[in-house]
Amino acid sequence: MAMLASGLIFGMLFGFVIKRSRFCMTSLVRDIYLEKRFYNIVLIVAIVAVEGLIYHGLGHMHLVRIPFYLPPFSLLSIALGGLLFGVGAVVSCGCLTSTLVKCGDGRVAGLISLATFIVTGYFVSAGPGKDLSKYLRSFFIVEDMLPGRRSIVPVIVFAVLTVVAVYLLWRHRKTHPALFQVPGQYTGLRHILCEKIWPMEPTVVIIGVLMGLAFPVSGYFGRHFGFAIVSPILSWAYTAFPARGIVGSCNPYDTMFGWGSMFVLGIVLGSLLTTLASKEFSIVLPDKATALKMVAGGVLMGLGGVWGQGCLIANGLVGTAQLSMKSWYALVFLVLGVWLAARLILKPALKKG
Numbered sequence: 001m002a003m004l005a006s007g008l009i010f011g012m013l014f015g016f017v018i019k020r021s022r023f024c025m026t027s028l029v030r031d032i033y034l035e036k037r038f039y040n041i042v043l044i045v046a047i048v049a050v051e052g053l054i055y056h057g058l059g060h061m062h063l064v065r066i067p068f069y070l071p072p073f074s075l076l077s078i079a080l081g082g083l084l085f086g087v088g089a090v091v092s093c094g095c096l097t098s099t100l101v102k103c104g105d106g107r108v109a110g111l112i113s114l115a116t117f118i119v120t121g122y123f124v125s126a127g128p129g130k131d132l133s134k135y136l137r138s139f140f141i142v143e144d145m146l147p148g149r150r151s152i153v154p155v156i157v158f159a160v161l162t163v164v165a166v167y168l169l170w171r172h173r174k175t176h177p178a179l180f181q182v183p184g185q186y187t188g189l190r191h192i193l194c195e196k197i198w199p200m201e202p203t204v205v206i207i208g209v210l211m212g213l214a215f216p217v218s219g220y221f222g223r224h225f226g227f228a229i230v231s232p233i234l235s236w237a238y239t240a241f242p243a244r245g246i247v248g249s250c251n252p253y254d255t256m257f258g259w260g261s262m263f264v265l266g267i268v269l270g271s272l273l274t275t276l277a278s279k280e281f282s283i284v285l286p287d288k289a290t291a292l293k294m295v296a297g298g299v300l301m302g303l304g305g306v307w308g309q310g311c312l313i314a315n316g317l318v319g320t321a322q323l324s325m326k327s328w329y330a331l332v333f334l335v336l337g338v339w340l341a342a343r344l345i346l347k348p349a350l351k352k353g
Helices: 002-021 025-034 039-060 075-091 096-105 108-125 130-136 153-175 188-194 200-220 230-240 259-277 288-307 314-321 325-352
Strands: none
Touching: 002 096, 002 200, 002 259, 025 039, 025 075, 025 314, 025 325, 039 153, 039 200, 039 314, 075 130, 075 288, 075 325, 096 108, 096 230, 096 259, 096 288, 108 130, 108 230, 108 288, 130 288, 153 200, 188 259, 200 314, 230 259, 314 325
């Protein structure tokens, strides 16, 4: 019970922060290319640096298990999965985390994307398509071994990165004040928690801290991993429709119902409660074109999440902080997928507009 409750609490906190700040990893990556917002790189690095410092620091205090061995991975499967997931995230107007937030704030588009992701992800990980997934993972296998990953060096590197990133966040915030403020109904803490849109600078630090602290909490219950989205969502389907020989995604611990399952539920609940508190909740039905995009995006993220063994959160922010070579490699193709979709889909639309 304590395990499930802690997963739910972390998910609700994450969902609350995402909803309150409008944080979207897909948008950050997309706008580096589309709008030349290179400052977004600092925001992403800040999350990874803060999380990595906490993770490796706690590891050397023996409060987190830093595994000696990480499973080998397929260069082909990870590259193909990363590209497909990146494209799907743009088509769906946000990755799986944004999809869960949409489900919580009443946007039916999120439910459509989530449903098609679950069906597709189950098909290629536990259904008839799992043989194809195994086949893709059999090509160009490499070891996920980075020398010095368990030494004190990562602590020092992430500590330096954290200091530099926080300084750059502070300087940007100081030199780029908000141009205007929308008048609010409330004041004080109620305004901050229920009404104010949080700036990105404190948001990315808070996200990094939450991600870092998730390691010792989930690890206490035997799940040696931090935030993840793909496998925890699919764990609900695995529980409802048990299968043998599951081709897991980013975290083998999440092929069964547990901490991760409650974490993703918490994201939905966190978004829902935040929206209710700010009196923004409403059921929003998508038009036909948007619904079709959600279906296509959900399918692409289902394929990409399983074949790429993770998403923009698990690979892009969590595995990178753990210094997993698989996650750094996947991040390259996730970014390329987002940029490819931005180039082929969004850029022509902007020119027409």
